[in-house]
Amino acid sequence: MYDAYCMPKIKFTKNKMITMGIISKVKYEIDGKTIYVTDETGTGMVFKMINKNTMYTEMLGGKIKYKKIN
Numbered sequence: 256m257y258d259a260y261c262m263p264k265i266k267f268t269k270n271k272m273i274t275m276g277i278i279s280k281v282k283y284e285i286d287g288k289t290i291y292v293t294d295e296t297g298t299g300m301v302f303k304m305i306n307k308n309t310m311y312t313e314m315l316g317g318k319i320k321y322k323k324i325n
Contacts, residue, residue, distance in 0.1 A: 265321060267292075 266273040272281045272292060284291040288304040302310045308323040 263275045270280055270282070272279050272294070279294040281292050281294050284293070290302045290304065290310070291299055292302065293299040300312055302312050304310045305320070309320060311318045311320045
């Protein structure tokens with residue numbers, strides 16, 4: 256559920272985002288290396304791709320990196 260740095264793991268499916276056991280239906284909009292994720296309430300997150308296995312989001316003045324795991 257969390258990684259070694261106590262950051263929640265996020266799983267993305269075709270139309271869902273799962274984090275900390277919470278499943279949210281989402282829509283994705285992709286603009287180049289930027290991915291906009293919006294849930295049913297209109298709340299959104301922005302992720303930027305670094306490479307095919309790594310992305311980040313900016314939060315509270317810092318960058319949080321996420322790596323693809325299999």
